[in-house]
Amino acid sequence: MRIHLNSNAAARDLPAPAWIDPHLSLRRAELARREMQAWPGYAPTPLVRLSGLADALGLGAIWFKDEGSRFGLGSFKALGGAYAAGLAILRRLRELGLASPATTLDEIRAGRFAGVVSGLTLATATDGNHGKSVAWGARMYGARSRIYLHRNVNAVREAAIRDLGAEIVRVPGNYDDSVRAARADADENGFLIISDTSYDGYVETPADVMQGYTLMLDEALADPAVRPTHVFVQAGVGALAAAVAGHLWQRLGPGRPRVIVVEAEAANCLYRSAEAGRAVVVEGDHPTIMAGLACGEVSMLAWQILETAADAFVTVADSDAKAAMRRLYRPSGSDPSIVAGESGAAGLAGLLAAAGSEAAREQLALDRDAAILLIGTEADSDPDSFDRIVGRERPQAAE
Numbered sequence: 558m559r560i561h562l563n564s565n566a567a568a569r570d571l572p573a574p575a576w577i578d579p580h581l582s583l584r585r586a587e588l589a590r591r592e593m594q595a596w597p598g599y600a601p602t603p604l605v606r607l608s609g610l611a612d613a614l615g616l617g618a619i620w621f622k623d624e625g626s627r628f629g630l631g632s633f634k635a636l637g638g639a640y641a642a643g644l645a646i647l648r649r650l651r652e653l654g655l656a657s658p659a660t661t662l663d664e665i666r667a668g669r670f671a672g673v674v675s676g677l678t679l680a681t682a683t684d685g686n687h688g689k690s691v692a693w694g695a696r697m698y699g700a701r702s703r704i705y706l707h708r709n710v711n712a713v714r715e716a717a718i719r720d721l722g723a724e725i726v727r728v729p730g731n732y733d734d735s736v737r738a739a740r741a742d743a744d745e746n747g748f749l750i751i752s753d754t755s756y757d758g759y760v761e762t763p764a765d766v767m768q769g770y771t772l773m774l775d776e777a778l779a780d781p782a783v784r785p786t787h788v789f790v791q792a793g794v795g796a797l798a799a800a801v802a803g804h805l806w807q808r809l810g811p812g813r814p815r816v817i818v819v820e821a822e823a824a825n826c827l828y829r830s831a832e833a834g835r836a837v838v839v840e841g842d843h844p845t846i847m848a849g850l851a852c853g854e855v856s857m858l859a860w861q862i863l864e865t866a867a868d869a870f871v872t873v874a875d876s877d878a879k880a881a882m883r884r885l886y887r888p889s890g891s892d893p894s895i896v897a898g899e900s901g902a903a904g905l906a907g908l909l910a911a912a913g914s915e916a917a918r919e920q921l922a923l924d925r926d927a928a929i930l931l932i933g934t935e936a937d938s939d940p941d942s943f944d945r946i947v948g949r950e951r952p953q954a955a956e
């Protein structure tokens with residue numbers, strides 16, 4: 558494990574800065590919550606208390622928000638891309654003069670603009686989970702989707718996206734190359750890009766994606782007993798971590814929890830950006846089993862927020878992620894067994910690594926008063942890999 562304490566982090570007794578408001582706000586969080594709660598199949602995901610694990614680590618409490626069952630899509634990403642898809646369609650309808658400021662997303666879902674919406678194409682690059690969300694959202698709002706996959710996205714993930722009705726485009730190169738390919742095609746053909754990564758001049762949709770993620774926190778904090786002192790949150794481009802850090806700060810104000818961003822060693826763009834004090838690109842293929850975290854370029858908006866709202870950046874190895882998956886699947890004491898994929902268990906991998914270091918415990922105040930929130934961002938997105946890592950045996954399908 559490597560740890561970088563963020564000396565640029567704002568003091569935790571300050572209120573959330575007003576400049577975050579145009580991107581993430583409590584008012585927009587409420588709109589997002591109302592829309593997503595109206596989607597077919599909505600149910601809050603479980604918030605599991607892992608008391609056995611907290612005791613074993615000498616901590617006060619650990620809560621694990623298990624997103625594996627979210628809308629039947631297997632990950633928290635079901636929230637962001639699909640919600641941003643709806644808002645992008647609404648904006649396009651307004652640009653076309655077809656929708657008024659009063660038009661709502663449920664009118665689109667109900668098919669009021671079906672003639673136009675069915676001709677719109679939503680496009681995005683993905684390493685799996687975000688693309689599933691956009692494809693699913695496109696279908697729910699009645700539009701088409703075109704999803705760009707880089708060379709390392711496996712066939713299981715591709716099939717899951719295709720099954721949601723998306724057209725798949727394979728791109729040679731890494732994730733960042735697929736982002737560029739999607740962008741170029743969209744510019745040429747008028748597709749609506751639904752990216753979770755923001756860059757110069759492209760902020761609104763990534764902010765919508767992040768606002769969609771905040772539903773998880775609304776659900777978790779609905780129980781007043783759940784008041785975390787720390788969040789260990791895994792990051793690829795950083796949108797999830799920034800949504801968590803920004804929303805908790807806005808919601809809980811001064812005295813906000815410490816936010817510790819956890820990345821894969823091989824894709825540590827936020828860690829390196831924090832060290833350098835500016836956004837840094839990590840070139841190459843980013844080989845890691847934590848597929849959702851294999852990103853070399855930070856999202857610009859996410860970086861802006863994390864630069865002041867994250868207290869530390871931690872990197873973990875694949876072996877740490879495997880150990881965390883096993884620990885969740887075969888828990889000690891009376892904790893329930895949890896199925897969390899490689900990226901889903903990464904936040905816990907960061908916590909285990911930090912809790913195992915005397916220096917890090919001291920630096921991060923990981924003690925008996927610490928109440929940790931973890932987000933289990935995915936279930937077993939790649940079931941065969943999960944079986945191999947945790948030693949799970951599943952009945953073979955009949956011939």
Ligand SMILES: Cc1ncc(COP(=O)(O)O)c(C=O)c1O
Nearest residue numbers: 792793794795796797849934935
């Ligand atoms: C399962 C999972 N966890 C975490 C993340 C990280 O999210 P972000 O890229 O917003 O940092 C991803 C991103 O794809 C993911 O798929």
